[in-house]
Amino acid sequence: MKGDTNYGNAVVYSGGDDDNYNTFTNNVVTGGDYGFYLQGSNYEANTVVSNNSFSNFSDYGIYTEDQSGLTITDNTIMSDLTSGPYGIYVNVVYNGAVITGNDISLDSSNGAGMDIE
Numbered sequence: 001m002k003g004d005t006n007y008g009n010a011v012v013y014s015g016g017d018d019d020n021y022n023t024f025t026n027n028v029v030t031g032g033d034y035g036f037y038l039q040g041s042n043y044e045a046n047t048v049v050s051n052n053s054f055s056n057f058s059d060y061g062i063y064t065e066d067q068s069g070l071t072i073t074d075n076t077i078m079s080d081l082t083s084g085p086y087g088i089y090v091n092v093v094y095n096g097a098v099i100t101g102n103d104i105s106l107d108s109s110n111g112a113g114m115d116i117e
Helices: none
Strands: 010-015 023-025 028-031 034-045 048-050 053-055 060-073 076-079 086-100 103-106 112-116
Touching (some): 060 076, 076 086
Parallel strands (some): 028 053, 034 060, 048 060, 053 076, 060 086
16 A cells, blocks of 8 residues: 655545554555555444554554554554654543554654554
8 A cells, every 4th residue: 555645635534433443464655755544533443453464654654533442563663764663652532452472663853663642
């Protein structure tokens, strides 16, 4: 999957809807402001992001907000853009999250590997 880096673009986008029980595995995601942008309005349930490769995104490799039972495991996340990207962003999780085994490599002094709020 490939996206462009114009403002607001995501390769996979779910914004403001409750898309439950989605599983994303074994994808190669290149470009975009966001690799995956997953935001529920009332907690998306049981989203799984596993064994994917994200590269050269400008803002976030994986952006999640308003999730329930979130799993992010064994992804490779890298960007050589120096504008301050974040590897994984998690905001507002209900019923816990499993985030493990991810390999994050960013060429930036302004971003962060993970930002959990």
